[in-house]
Amino acid sequence: MSAETQVVVIGAGSAGLSAHKELARLGISSTVIEASHRIGGRAYSEELTPGVWFDLGCAWLTDGDANPFAAIADRLGIALGRATWEAYNNPDHHRFIRNGVRLGKEEHAACRRYYDDSYAAVADAAENGSDPSMGDVIDLESPCAPPFLESIATGWGVDVDGVSCADNTSSVGELGYPVPHGYGNLVAAWGADVPVTLNARAERIDWSGPGVVVETPKGAIKADLALVTVSTGILASGEIDFAPLLPDWKLQAVLGLPMGTENKMGLAFDRDVFGPEGRGHHTVWSDDSPSAKVDVNGMGFNSVSVFTGGRYAIWLEKQGPQACHDFAVDRVAEIFGNDIRRHVVRSITTAWSSEPWTRGSWACALPGQAHQREHLARSIDDRLFFAGEATMVGGQGTCDGAYRSGVRAAQEIAANLKPR
């Protein structure tokens, strides 16, 4: 491959694909290169059992119909789980299971109050501008702290002491709709008309001359400018050799937004072991075993997704897929009893912190570093542009946020591109 184009887009996830489409709409040519063998990046579905889809990455269309992928799904004839909104998005339907027993009404209400108070304390801290960690401002002694800590570890992929109050506050949004056929499949169907060169990792981006030259194992591409959509995990790893090096302010932005890890374990059962009341969100914790978040039957199948986040998720991932499987089965048994064990037919487990093309699940701002998202989004010398979920304030860590960042970057490029 040796090519010349106006823009070379690096990465064919949601951001890279939307950028290509927006550039094409604006009459600008672009070449999209992708390191892996498929498009979609962190949007990726696999079949758990025939007809039962499991999303290894994004699964929920945050903010429902306000999400651009809702209209895309409607246009493509892909069904969304709009009817499940109430079961998953209403906080009162969130079940808390401590030591194998569901919390009663009063304890449940106390935990909900603790969540509200904690988020209010975090929002106050964000507003007063000091941007401490969430762990600095919440009551860690409360008996309701364990499920909250779990929700932050899975929500951010980082334990509370590493999460910026300002970043958390700027990201608030609704869970939205699930995609029974897979969010990854939806993104792949929408992106199928984008010409992407696969297995073409950007190894070096030379921006020392008037344009850019991007070297890949399939050859070099010359372009007026490059749009980089890879994760901060990839940028921090030094895998892409920028020549000259990225300026210090950009490196500070990358380092202020390290990748968190949320892992998911999908379990399929040979029958409905949950019962009519079982569907929905559960958080399980106990005195002698680790905690987890469990989504039961989210897509309307006899399956669950079990989530871990933060340091524990990274540790468990290193123990291998069997340990992850066992962990997930144990957590589901804590809710529904040991009998469920003999009905498990298959599992899929993720390992995002060691995933070579992202090195984590999404970027989470360190305390005091929430402002770095804006710096990460800023272009350099009108030649290197940046998009991807990490560049968003509001919508960070989401697939639709990544989509919007690609559109934003394409429009910036259009405004900056000099006539040839």
Ligand SMILES: Cc1cc2nc3c(=O)[nH]c(=O)nc-3n(C[C@H](O)[C@H](O)[C@H](O)COP(=O)(O)OP(=O)(O)OC[C@H]3O[C@@H](n4cnc5c(N)ncnc54)[C@H](O)[C@@H]3O)c2cc1C
């Ligand atoms: C476990 C998990 C659960 C999630 N749940 C949700 C959810 O429910 N809802 C939601 O909205 N979001 C969710 N997300 C987040 C969402 O998936 C991501 O924010 C979004 O998909 C990121 O898109 P992106 O384009 O920014 O990055 P990516 O999808 O990572 O795309 C970047 C692309 O660049 C490629 N690449 C890397 N290095 C190179 C290189 N050197 N050269 C060329 N290409 C390269 C990668 O292979 C990748 O395809 C979840 C993510 C995870 C991991």
